[in-house]
Amino acid sequence: MTPLLQATALRKLYPVKQGWSRAQLHAVDDVDLTLAPGECLGLVGESGCGKSTLARLIARLIAPSDGGIRFDGQEIAETDLRTFARSPERAQIQVVFQDPHESLNPGFTAMRIVSDHIRSLIPGLTPIQVTARAEAAFEDVGLPLSLARRYPHQLSGGQKARVGIARAIAVEPKLLILDEPTSALDVSVQAVILKLLGVLRAKRGISYIFVSHDLEVIRLICDRVAVMYLGKIVECAPTAQLFAHPAHPYTRALIAGSPDPARRGLKTERLQGSATSPINPDPNRCRFAGRCPLTAPECTAQMPQLRAVGPDQSAACHFAQSAPAKTES
Numbered sequence: 001m002t003p004l005l006q007a008t009a010l011r012k013l014y015p016v017k018q019g020w021s022r023a024q025l026h027a028v029d030d031v032d033l034t035l036a037p038g039e040c041l042g043l044v045g046e047s048g049c050g051k052s053t054l055a056r057l058i059a060r061l062i063a064p065s066d067g068g069i070r071f072d073g074q075e076i077a078e079t080d081l082r083t084f085a086r087s088p089e090r091a092q093i094q095v096v097f098q099d100p101h102e103s104l105n106p107g108f109t110a111m112r113i114v115s116d117h118i119r120s121l122i123p124g125l126t127p128i129q130v131t132a133r134a135e136a137a138f139e140d141v142g143l144p145l146s147l148a149r150r151y152p153h154q155l156s157g158g159q160k161a162r163v164g165i166a167r168a169i170a171v172e173p174k175l176l177i178l179d180e181p182t183s184a185l186d187v188s189v190q191a192v193i194l195k196l197l198g199v200l201r202a203k204r205g206i207s208y209i210f211v212s213h214d215l216e217v218i219r220l221i222c223d224r225v226a227v228m229y230l231g232k233i234v235e236c237a238p239t240a241q242l243f244a245h246p247a248h249p250y251t252r253a254l255i256a257g258s259p260d261p262a263r264r265g266l267k268t269e270r271l272q273g274s275a276t277s278p279i280n281p282d283p284n285r286c287r288f289a290g291r292c293p294l295t296a297p298e299c300t301a302q303m304p305q306l307r308a309v310g311p312d313q314s315a316a317c318h319f320a321q322s323a324p325a326k327t328e329s
Contacts, residue, residue, distance in 0.1 A: 005035040010067035023280045027053040029231035040208040042222035050231040091121040094168035098180040100160035104152040110163045111148035137170035158189040179211045215258040230287040237313035247315035
């Protein structure tokens, strides 16, 4: 199957001052990523690992320092941000932001928020067509039209989240990037929004990139998971495979730190120390060395590359653990 999205050697470097000299902060460093049509890919990792920056690069909200982004057969990384904002691909890649309140214009009604977005990204539609698209989006997210004339401050957190989703899907995108879309909501509302996202994906055939630090949310909604650490993807695998047999020690530590009654009383791997600086990192040293319980001399002499360790599973570790082979009964 031809990927909907393919990122190749993607990098985002930020210039910083380090004493009297200039250095570079490696926010995203040499990332390769693919996404199939209709697939939901989770991006996980600690705060500051680069997952939100990677999502913004793919959404073309910021420009990459290097690398390529091929979307639906077109190379889009080389397009200037202002030019891309006026291109047809802009409507095909939409973002649902973390805080539904901060991402909505407080001076617009819910209907105007969605309608203005449609008019901006799909020029040439008649007012009747714009209204029809907006009302269809409201219906799909389960928001009554009686609320469409309300302003954001008159809506609940869950209702504002639905407006943000309606705005994104109203232009019929092929890819929806969800950046911590439920983290600002109550637990009960989170479950409703996650169920809604599952229904929309099935109904509209949208691909998702789901950014989250909540592994249980990722387990519920994603087909495949990419684990990031200090700007690099250190493991990628189908969701069930990753949770059953994590190959990278960082992935195992993340899963061990996630609340799960099934692991109560079991000995788990704990991370020691703090992450190294992402400013001018040593290209020959594993980013995880120093915190990893498996650190060996080769870890500080050679950067491990992503390599296959199982069916559709890859990990960037010299000592990655392969899943146990299945035995025939």
